[in-house]
Amino acid sequence: MSDVLANDLITPDAGVSPLLSQSDVSILKAAPIARLSFRAREAALANAGTAFGVPLPTQPLSSEIGAKRAALWMGPDEWTLLAPEEDLETLFETIETALGDQPHALVDISERSEAIIVSGEKAVWLLNTGIFVDFSIEEFPVGTVSRTIFHKSPVMIWRTGADTFVVEAWVSFMDYVSGLLVQSAQELTAA
């Protein structure tokens, strides 16, 4: 399901060659996407979900996905809404209109971060070179999304498949994050 999503919404950036391409793990830069930060109290959730196209998940660390849409739980009053970048403006308007006077905050954060797709049977191993989260499938099932720390950089991890993760970082941290991942993967090719 979520693997489908990765192909649907999070797609490799066509113009960019893979950052890492090994038999057991690869890192691809994801294409730009619209990201909206949505903050509100509970009362506004239903309307927001309807306007967005998928309900906003209330289960911590979970995500809801629909056609070209994903809503990621970031906190008890915070969601990141993902959509194709061409939908940004209409989506913004639609949600604002739907909520009317209901208190909320909708902020465009599309460009704040970049995403890479880390996948392959060694993806978990590679992420664990810098992230202390337990990525066993029981503890971190497909669809789980969480902010955390990668070495010295804040990141967001979203598991879209058993061996596929979307890793987001603020743009100025991405060189650090992807650079270290690529470096750490080198030993996998050692004799």
Add this chain to the structure above:
Amino acid sequence: MKRYSFLELAKNAFSAHQNWGRQWRSPEPKAEYDVVIVGAGGHGLATAYYLAKEHGVRNVAVIEKGWLGGGNTGRNTTIVRSNYLWEESAALYNHAIGLWHGLSQELNYNVMYSARGVMMLAHTVHDIQVAQRHIHANRLAGVQNEWLTPEKAKEYCPPLNISKNIRYPVMGAALQRVGGTARHDAVAWGYARGADDMGVDIIQNCAVTGIRRGQDGAVEGVETSKGFIKAKKIGVVAAGHTSTVMDMAGVRMPLESFPLQALVSEPVKPAFPCVVMSNTIHAYISQSDKGELVIGAGTDQFISYSQTGGIHISNHTIDAICELFPQFRRMRMLRNWGGIVDVTPDRSPILSKTPVQGLYVNCGWGTGGFKATPGSGHVFAHTIAKDEPHRINAPFTIDRFRTGRLIDEAAAAAVAH
């Protein structure tokens, strides 16, 4: 007390060292003392020593929950320097430096004060501004401190990496040549021996469980695990445990006690000639007489009395050390330990009378109390003996937090731009 000397050592050698006397006694507490000092760390023992030596107050007990010198005195990285920013601080720490210089002779105990120089690195334009401000302020205050270019810094400390290609290149350094290191245990032992010789009772393995106050609110003595001990004056010098002890007298303190870690490497032949500190990348390092690299790490983010800390703190310290001294990457950590440091909001100590008559407190030294030991004890003894602060510690009151007259040593490290 038999004085120590080469001759004495030789003499004892021929009697197979069978005749050395005790360095201090282990007395049972008397019913009453003129002054009770709570805490037999360096500061507490120095206070007792100077009470006896300079103020003739010899009926003094130093009460220690564990063993003397077993707290931060025996757990710190032994750095001595006085190049603090504010006049008040510089005066206090420089007072200590003055005493450090003759301390071995004063105590007839070699505390191995080694003026190897303390170099504080600057990695950014802002660091340079801060360092220069310190140097100028220190010069006016009569405190030695000088600016070094990266090349000069490397000359002074050859292992230093001054390549422009590291993440935070060294842009220069402030050097205090009179700064250095001393042997921490010897400081506690030297003061203990000196104080004991003048009649001070050092009572170890004796926990203070209460502070008794009379009708008028003034202190009457301390409850301890060895019974009640009467005293009209109580000096609390309990470092990380100050809040706990002061709470017994009903005084709330502006303190938080954090775990502070330090570590040493395995000993190697001389590899490091001075002390280097870097506030920006959080590291400080020196080499002990024994050959161990002595490295100070940071504090954990939460208060704790566990005397342990997280590995991430060591990781961050060692990565900084290895960045500045990449040849030490193959050195190995021999021992890692933690102390409990009591930190005030302005990162300056409190050496003060308290709202309670007869109760005095010496605390809040944070991560840097060792260097002040002689000066701290000296002015605190004055404060207790005269019931008024010495000129030097007069600004270091508790009340400054109410009035806002802080001595903010952390402030100058404020972020820029």
Add this chain to the structure above:
Amino acid sequence: MLLVYCPYCGVSRPETEFSCRGEAHIARPADPAQTSDEDWVNFLYMRSNTKGVYVERWRHIHGCGRFFNAVRNTVSDDFLKFYKAGEPMPDLEELAKEAGK
């Protein structure tokens, strides 16, 4: 590295995902203008710094961003309870007793 439970995320994570913000339940006086210097310094700086069971504020700064409170034994560093911001302070003696069992 302590293991901290976030009552909002429902997971335990290492402490570096969090920021510890000191003693809890020290509220900013409701009307600062009417607050004495003594009470203001109590709010600003005076802390229990308890050796033993202590209540402190944590923020899941690299997670959901929420502030919450934790009861911790500052001698063992064991957490006794986590609860959301705004909830009342639990009975510390009771918690200490339970933990001692």
Add this chain to the structure above:
Amino acid sequence: MSQPFRTEKGGRIDRSEQFTFTFDGEEMQGHKGDTLASALLANGIHLVGRSFKYHRPRGIVTAGSEEPNALVGIYRNGDQTPNLRATQVELYQGLEAISQNRFPSLGFDVGAVNDRLSMFFPAGFYYKTFMWPKSFWDKVYEPVIRAAAGLGKPPKNPDHDSYGNLYAHCDVLVAGSGPAGLSAALAAAESGAKVILCDEQSEFGGSLLTEANASIDGMAPSDWVAETIARLGAMDNVTLLPRTTAFGYFAHNYIALAERVTEHLASPDPKLPRERLWQVRAKEVVIASGAIERPMVFPENDRPGILLAEAGRTYLNRYGVKVGHKVVVATACDTAWQAAFDLDDHGVEIAAIIEMREVPPESLVAIAKARGIRVEAGCVITGTLGRKRIKSALLGRLMTSGQVASGGQVECDALLMSGGWTPTVSLYSQSRGKVVWDADSGAYVPGKSVQKERSVGGAKGLYGLQATLEDGYAAGEEAAKAAIGTSKKVTYAAASGGEAGEGGTLGALPHDRNASKVKAFVDYQNDVTAKDVKLAVREGMQSIEHIKRYTTTGMATDQGRLSNMNALQIASGALERPVTDVGLTTFRLPYTPTTFGLFAGVARGDFFDPVRKTPSHDWVVDNGGVFEDVGQWKRTWYFPKSGEDMHAAVARECKTVRESVGLFDASTLGKIEVVGPDAAEFLERMYTNPWKKLAPGRCRYGLLLNDAGFITDDGVIGRLADDRFHVTTTTGGAPSVFATMEDYLQTEWPDLDVWITSTTEQYAVAAVQGPKAREVIAPFIEGIDLSNEAFPHMSVKEATFCGVPCRLFRISFTGELGFEINVPRRHGKMMWETLAKEIEKHDGTSYGTETMHVLRAEKGYIIVGQDTDGTVTPQDAGMTWAIGKKKHDFVGKRGLERPDLVSENRKQFVGLLTKDPKVKLEEGAQITTAENPATGTPAEGHVTSSYFSPALDRTIALAVVKNGHALDGKTLYVPMPDRSISVEVTGPVFYDKEGARINV
């Protein structure tokens, strides 16, 4: 013959593979599977090092990580590692080792003179002397002491190797793979738990690899190990980590492991890390660290050739090496007898078994008798002879009186000793458990579990193969049960042989020698003798911590694992108090010395800390810009044209901005979007300024204090809509301002309907400043009438830049007409390049932070963190205008009313002009009223900013000065080392005081 001490057969070494290595330059041979120690012993070499203080010749004592003597330096590929234990260094082809702490050579060491003079160097001698003359300490004594101390030579060159890191979680971590560890791992793994099994040695099996005289399920112990490891290895839920030391046990069951990845390889693939740090969060831990044998403290117990009995057995059975041809076994416990028997099996002559106990077990005596081995019961060793290798041992017969009678001399070339066993409680102790004294075994054993761990087998003082296996199985099941809720009973293996031994001794042994002359070592490496411990007690040291620190016993690189129990017993005797009253020093991490590089990991070079770059970065690099580090950001400092130094570049940049136009990258400034119906109310409470009446489309400078009343940050805030503000912060302050806002919002005012979102990286920001700024941006901006009337100073509006949506601010930090364009970050590069090209047409310039600083200083604008330092109030800064007078409260308002913040004599923000316009003050320089103040004169203030101002063609400075606002026109002094500079106090605004240039 090569390797004269190699057995004919046996051992786990691969005899088909021979390696050549060098020790102190001498070539020797060993086999695959050897350690450096076993290979040296095979070559008959015992003397491998010199002791710390007396430089006594020392040999290999152990076969494990607790080795105190055999510390060597290893060289490879230009990298040098000091102090490695030869007992842990795995042999590879070409290994290059050198001995340490000797000059000029191991055989002849001038430092050994210390040994002759040792009577002058008792414990703590340096505290008692080297004090006269005073000046000699720094110049003479200390350098000599330092040169004599230390062990190996420090590495000289930057390390070539890399280090890895891995975080892991498991249900059960088993540390140690002897019988207890293996069975625990097996039971836990078969129960379904996720298991990590680690062992510091190259092979799993621990003592089972040494055990030749037992069987498990009918197999040789080593075969059982192989089978068990194969079973574990086939399970998905098991991770096997050989060469991996569990070195740190932290709070909340967080365990650090050090895996040595390449150290044993002759030519490792450079892609591999040398070592890897594993940080494991384990639900349950099984500590199976075993026990180590205790040396006996008898005179001259430190000669090369004297080893622990079990080490002798390990070298024999595991490595196929005989420690000697004629061996004395000295013991106080049963287990060492087996060493004698095993050696005897390999044809080594056992000169005697010297048994301290009057009546050793009959069964052992019978075996010895059958083998024809001489047994001396009720005897101890009272001394040894032989300088660089033991030649003979002196015997002493224990008398009922407690005296010792001479028992003659036994020739030997090696002596194996055993004082009994000490459980390895390091990890347990690190877990903050308190050990308890077990009088029966004379050892400290783990007490109550504090964390989720259990010690098994030897680590808790339980011995005997069958018992240990059973203990391990039970612990493995129990740990699995605790971790995952279920466990499966596994079939226990049945062992025969390997029985637990009785006996043991603690402390110094009695002897008939002159106590004041002989040395019986307690701590080998640090040269601490029984005499030293007694001396410390005599001098009043009562706590074991004092004794340890005074004598340095237990402070060597084995952290007292070998020496602590003997030292404790000696101290206990001297103090005439039971051992339990003397205390025990705490075992601290690391369990064994651990490489710095392992802790530092990948954090080196650009990965030491993230390098944060703005979208203009590449352009700046291409155009020769110079960067400065501001926090993690790289900001452009200045743009030198060819031949320009910083001063010239900045002067040109400043001039150009004032005369035409400049382009500045402001992307790093923090940006926070404050949205919600209560947005204005929230800002009203946070900032000093009033916000409610600010109209959408307008901006205001905001000043942020802490509740103590001091300035902490500032920035321009634009109102985009009734419920939406765009807040900017300083670069360095961005995270803390955001955190502070969240703090107040969530915990003090949770009722407010407002949310904050960081947009720092959402936008790239270009500041276009200067008289021609409007002309520069006009061609690209659509949707805004840029005229002064329609879009005046302090306006904000959404528009497009080259068709890209943007937020345009009309603001100025230079005092010139200025705009700041915020575009979505991805378009930042395009924006920068477009504007850079455009400003060229107007003879403009790009400028960096230095010019920004000069221009703002000319206008008297503060920089928080430079002109303020956390002690400055708005009044001090001359910014009372920024305080909303009618506001009942804001963060900091109450703090500002505190006595000292309203007192006289506060330092206030002013301008300074040097009397000589060419003289530039130094930033940080102190200000006094006296021209030549006496040392110790309090300063009136200090220079916070100082520049050459091209606009004024002179220097200018900003400062904080006591009562400065009242000193306008007065003369003050800035005393410097070589002269005193006189300055005139002015207002802080130097340029365009009426502010006309902004409003054009």
